[in-house]
Amino acid sequence: MKSGYFNLKNNLIITLLFSVTSIVTAQKLENPNTIYDLGANINEMTLTIGGVLVVATNEGLVGIKPTQKEPVFSFNTFGKLKPEETEYIPNSPYIVVSQGADSKFAGLTKTKRAVIDYVQGDVIFNSENDNWNQIYTCNVILPQNKLIISGIQKKGDKFEKMTPKVAVYDLSSRKLDFSFFLDKPGRVGIAKDFSVTGTPLLLKDFIIVPTAQGLLAKSHTGEDLWENKIKKINWMVADATETEIYGFETTTNSKNTRIHKIGKNGEELWKDDRKVKGIVSNFEITPNGLAVVSDKNDGGSSSILATKNESEIAFLSASSGEDIWEKAPKTKGYVQHFYVQEDGILFGIQQGGINKISFDGKALFKKPLKTGENILIMAQTPQGLIYITSEDANIVNLKTGDQVWKKPLKYKNSASVASTFDNSKNRYLIAANQTIFAIDADSGDVSELAKTNFDEKEMANTLEIKNNNIFLSSSQNMMLLGNNGDEIYHKYFKSPGKSGFMKALSGVVAVASTALAVTTAARAGANRSAFGNSNDLSSYNDYGKEAKRASDMFAAIGAASFALMSQRFKATAATENSQFILTKLEEGVGLVKVDKETGEIAKEIILKDKKPEYKVDEYGGFLYYKASNNTINAYNLK
Known part of the structure; x- marks a missing residue:
């Protein structure tokens, strides 16, 4: 999620007005509650x-x-910033x-960087x-909580001011740990x-820096350890012992990736590097070998010789890099x-299909599963692997791929699919295309439980059990x-309009999942230790466990800021029992807080704006509304 920054000038006066009707107060x-006048256009x-x-x-x-x-x-x-900055x-x-x-x-113009801790409000680095x-x-390197900067620093004598260097800062103490030059200042010879x-x-005992000249290893005090000639590495990952390092080099045309294996002393451990087609999107070091997923993309080429747009999965020997x-x-x-x-690798394809392969390359499923497109969920259940797509759902045996349900639940391609497990009835509930399907967990028998018929032809995107009732x-x-x-x-x-306004996030799950988002490099393996193994199959419906x-x-x-973030996710979401909806009210467009158990409006916030821009913090229970070009209003929704 993105963040915004504001200057507060006005205090808030709270006026409570109660509208009493026969139905709801x-x-x-x-x-x-608070008005923030930022003094500049938002x-x-x-x-x-x-x-x-x-x-x-x-x-x-x-x-x-x-x-x-x-x-x-x-x-x-730095003044006004572009979104990409x-x-x-x-x-x-x-x-x-x-x-x-x-x-x-670099060298043609000045470059500037700053790192801000938005929780404590500190500019850690400028x-x-x-x-x-x-x-x-x-x-930023996590979980070590370090910042690594490389470039030209105008400190020292005239030679040092022209020599590239690296500095490692500790983000907890806000201090420099160590720094070193990438070349010898004043060295005579060809540039x-x-x-x-x-x-x-960044490893426990040393740091490896990928440069255009090769890999350079330095101690945590900046002393030279080793260097080699493996150039243009983009990212690296080490095994648990930090004695075997894998470096990934994207070729100049971005069509292929070369994988190198290096020892902790800098020696190349493979006779030849290993080339895979496409860009590596997932990499996992297992006791049996190296699992690699790479994505090929022809860049829109219409040539019959163009690269086919698909992923490749390879399983390599850690000792030689050869295909297992x-x-x-x-x-x-x-x-x-x-x-x-x-027992192997389980994977699902966006265009449809699930398969499982053993570490020695044998198919573990009797045959690849055919599924609908866009696999929304693959998760562990007591009955087996549940998958839910935009078109169908089923549970299959994780060892064999055999169907647990007699036949897949099929429905017309749905713009939104919601699901949950009903413990009291031992059944799965799936809402798609204005219909709720109930599937008995033991027998797999499917029945249509109800029609939803939402207005504006909407599809349910939230489905949960509330006191043994079903909320959508x-x-x-x-x-x-x-x-x-x-x-x-x-x-x-009724919606105030179908375009121009920003709808609030719906449900705790959306907020919780954003906390666990990772970059492509982290998904592939870089800094994997920061967040545990992202390639573990989760259990179905464990939203609380995710938080x-x-x-x-x-x-x-x-660190202090991380501790505050931890406390935020320990707490129950402030909006767990309520939903916030932007709608047309008698006095104009506004946001209503509606109780999930009764459907009654608990609060109305009149925004008086046909196309309001706002954000709802579901965990904290606050609404931020852009009241004017330079003003943000904050409302307590609790």
Whole structure:
């Protein structure tokens, strides 16, 4: 999620107006709890997983926390920022701000970088304050909680001011750990390009920096350890012992990836590097070998000789890099799900299909499963592997691929599919195309439990059990059914329009899942230790466990900001029993807080804007509304 930054100038007056009818007593919030006058035009609002709203204005960034009347931070040092100049580091309280050319043009113009801790409101690093003239790379490394900078720093004598260097900063203490030059200052001879080509690998005893000249290894005090001639590495990953390192080099045309294996002393451990077609999107070191997923893309070429757009799966020998499998499984599409299990590799294809291959290359399923497109869920259940796509669902035996349900549940391609497990009735519930299907967990028998018939032709995107009743919702509809499918209520709130406004996030799951988002490199293997093994098959419906995993992940890092983020995910979402819907009210467009169990409106917030821009923090229970070009209003929804 993105974040926004704000300057607060006005305090809030709360006026409570109560409208009493025979049906409901709704609290009308005419005035916000807090008004933040930012003093500059607002360009973008981003709600972070840390609960701080970060606002991009014409002057820079401002951070707002609704429990504080003053901004958490205000960063105007670099002036107005383009969207691409602000990077929110996944699973962290950090924002990296960039201005100036990248490393390809380093030396021609000044480059600037800053790192902001938006939770505590600190500018941890500012290249201008530390005399960095050019920045090649700027990488936040987790879980070590370090910042690695490479570039040209204008410190020291005239030679040192011209020599590329690397600095490692500790993000907890906000201090420099160590730094070193990539070349000898004042060296006489032909100029060499020592630009950093990828993300450095920080290990317990040393750091490896990929450069245009090769890999350089330094101790944690900056002393030379070794170097080799493996050039243009983009990212690296080490095994658990940190004695075997794998480096990934994307070829110049971005069509292939070369994998190199290096020992802790810098020697090449494979006779030849291993080339795979496409860009590596997933990499897993297993006791049996190396699992590699790479994605091929022809870039839109219409030539019959163009690369086919699909994933390739390879399983390589860790000792030699050679293929262990005689024949790689056909994918005929992109790998959407990829899980390493005790007996082999389980994968699902976005275009449809699930298969499982043993580590020695044998098919574990009797035949590949045919499924609908877009596999939304693959998860472990007591009955086996449940899969749910936009077109069908089933449970299969994880060992053989045999169907557990007598036949797949099929439905017309649905724009949205929601599901849950009903413990009281021992059944799975799946909502698709305005129908709720009930599937007995033991027999697999399928029945149509109810029709939803949501207004505006919406499909349910939330399905959960509330006190043994069945709750469904979409953007403008809410429905509660008894466990026999009889309707208890159906509430419809007319949308203010189908375009131009931003709808609130719906449900706890959406917020929890954003905490566990990872970059492509992290998914592939880089910094995997930060978040545990992302290639483990999860259990179905364990949303609470996901939130706990996020909380534990943040707590393990130990820094103050991560501790605050951990506490946020330990708490029950403030909106667990309510839903927020943007609708047309008598006095204009507004947001209503609706009780899930009764369908009654508990609060109304009149926004008086046909196309309001707003963000709802479902965990904290706050609404942020852009009231004017330079003003944010914050409302307490609890």
